[in-house]
Amino acid sequence: MSAKIDWSILSEVEKLKYESNYLRGTLEQSLADPVTGAIADGDTQLSKFHGIYQQHDRDLEKERKQQKLEPAFSFLIRVRLPGGAVTPAQWLQMDRLADEHANGTLKLTTRQAFQLHGVIKKKLKPTIQGINEVLLDTIAACGDVNRNVMSHANPEESEIHAQAYKLAGDISAHLLPQTTAYHEIWLDKKLLVDGKKDVEPLYGDRYLPRKFKIGVAVPPSNDVDIFSQDLGFIAIQENGKLVGYNVVAGGGFGSTFGMPETYPRLGDVIGFCTPEQAVDVAEKILLVQKDNGNRQNRKLARLKYTIDRNGLDWFNAEVNKYLGYELQPARPFHFTRNGDRYGWVKGTNGKWNMNLFVEGGRVKDTESLKLKTALREVAQQVDAQFILTANQNLILANTTEKDKVNQILGKYGVWPVQLSGLRQNSIACVALNTCGLAFAEAERYLPTLISRLETILDEYQLLKEEIVIRMTGCPNGCGRPYLAEIGFIGKSPGRYNLYLGGNLNGTRLNTLYKETLSEEEILAELRPIIADFAQNRANNEGFGDFVIRKEYVKETVQGKDFKH
Template structure:
């Protein structure tokens, strides 16, 4: 007897190509929510239903339903947008959302606090800007991310073109999006195939693709189901090494779930890269686990069947085998801040954005400053995978104008934050994420301040350390690639992970479970003292922890889940 399919799999198969009853749910004025089954389908449309957890108890006492709202995430391949698009999204934040924009760890935007009656307006306004939210969430290929590389103008153009091509090739095709959000006439006819690639069952789980250009790994390429590592020879893009099976999510108490870094499987010429991504995604579509969603990511397909199986399937689906992987080397996985000059003679400024949240704060009019820059900027903006922003392709004639606005509004170009603060990342967590067990975005400034105090105490203020914090173990801010990683376990309690490298090539591993801030700082204080006294020239904190034997280098899922320190 065949294993029973989980509810989520049945819902999408019976959804009439992602239509469900979303339109009816939007029209229901008796509730701020949409139907439970439709919440599974709106993810494919780029939206998650949430509620404000800060007011749950109060509303329950008043016998009111939770304060339902939606998060809407956009599809923005490579994170590139024009100043006109920026200004349009800024207006949408006021008209339809909570007056903020949020840059995500996948190079795109999220709107928060979108009430049901504003959803269609938001989608239509975004569509008018030439942007959509198709596949920003759901069991399909997600937003394709890539290196920013502002100083390598021609190479970045090639990488961005390819990220857009892959995104378009793997975008879902159903008419549901246009019908539900844009008001177009229904075109669905029972029995007709609307999804030439995904069919009616789509993928077993989400799927992520990233492109990186060594020596820069700012896209954390190994954290993705497919990682394309550019091989550049003589200044020309020759092709890509393909890493497969990366993914950051895990579940507490289930050691059979684990984060995994992608494994390099081989090389393909540049002209075959998009076709190769389609072939590999099709392998996961056809062979990924569908009866157990906890085991449905591509990383488990790879581990269940092996790399040799994957290479054989690739040859079958792609029509020719991968070549042997070629040499490459990464040297960091963060952003480079401040001004750089590109090959074209134009200039690029990377601005630090705390947790990617763009708002006007007390004493820091960040959103207004970026709006004013967008009004005069003639280049483009590029969102980074580390929640920062590049004001790109500033002409020499415009550089002083942009810098004057940066100064006027106090934008943080990397000189106004410590190296630890510049490299810190967090997920949204409370109050809106239903999965959050602890604070993340709202807690990060406090944590960074206290960590910076420890760094200063030991004479390490100029040293970069990657800090990643999430409110749960699902890995949205890639906590398992932090030299210091925290994942929420309960209110005020976190699991502490230590020992990742500074290049995105080694995960950290569990050091202590379910501990509070005082314990975390108490553990890190003597470690930082030893690091200051015993580090080698150019040695990063995570590498020191491994070399000194404080943390073992993570190699297997079993080792990842094993805590070294006793409670």
């Protein structure tokens, strides 16, 4: 143990990382322990770096306590997938693993990644090995490292989109942890010769103070919600060519009820870099955070707090110092929306792309909708790319077999489908029954609430009106609720805080309107606002803009002003 580090003032996780032998800990012993379905407490933190979260079924919690049984432990496995694109073979493998080792469903996340839920401990290793068999992996999908790098959904939309997608992959590869622990523990590979030790040239022996998220956006689409990222790159084009990226820093949405010093924050545009500089800029900003982030209080450890604690001028100076050159002044850009575009679109390469709505990002079969079966048949029969979007949806991309796709989707009732503008702009986090942080439902409940809201919207001829609605079971912000025009954050079972005033292009935080509402109270609060919107909106005025203009809420200008 280093005598230079005062461990007494640091969070316990800092010492755990330092003593983990580069993320090994006692994971191998935990996996081999037949007495419990869980892993050791310290290993629950280290396993995140390997893409794994320990959870338990909260629906069964009371019953198992009464029976004096341990919780029904299982694990979430998250795949690292920069840019969100997979081949049909990779999709089929994930589909198979979901059936054989998980709960039979695939979760498409808001970071363009797969999650498998309900994997029990003895199935962890074969599942991860199965993921690696098709050249995917789970390392750094979670933990205090750079996580899955996002980019605009379809790289074939233009040359610029392809370059943005490539940048996401390049950054992800460059910032990947170098420890060989992942290969040893999960893939049974010994990469180090005897006597040689692991080294982390970027992360060091304690990694980052907290998670770090990066996205790449291509205007006019802000589908990756670039201002929610710790670090963002906005593609700037001139005369149809990519000339570089505006750099955005300091976004992040995690916060805690009862702790006003925690808050969601939008990133600041701090400058412009050339395409050749982008990976270096990502590295150096990550290093500024590594060296200056708060390692005493994990709730205040994200880059947004580092910037607010020291000031934006200080941060910009540090970034330039680490780079050894100055970022150029930011260049003009314009976003029009952060939602997905549904249906068929022909790409510049002459191939077709179908954007499918996936409610809550959950790929599953129900009695009324055989989505999982339909997508399996597409993967088996059609030459197409599968691209996960940042809004939990799916693009069947770059195919010449449009009619075949239509036939399969139509057979299972997947497409065509009528969607309200509200539903097609919805996001929900997993929440209950598996997330240990959730206070209330989200994914399992939001569709029902939307149906009741649609009844009101229909009364006022607003069913087709695009309104961004998002729900999370806690204030940590995994579903980016703070950008929604109508946002819900679970406060307790069946009760939600209601936030209003985000916008359609993801450039403004919303504001708390009412606290701890039941469903009936939510409907009663929103009905008169929807009626007012229908009757008194300005031409082409969005719902979020309307509620601010009519002073239902005041605009939240800075994250530090945000109130729960």
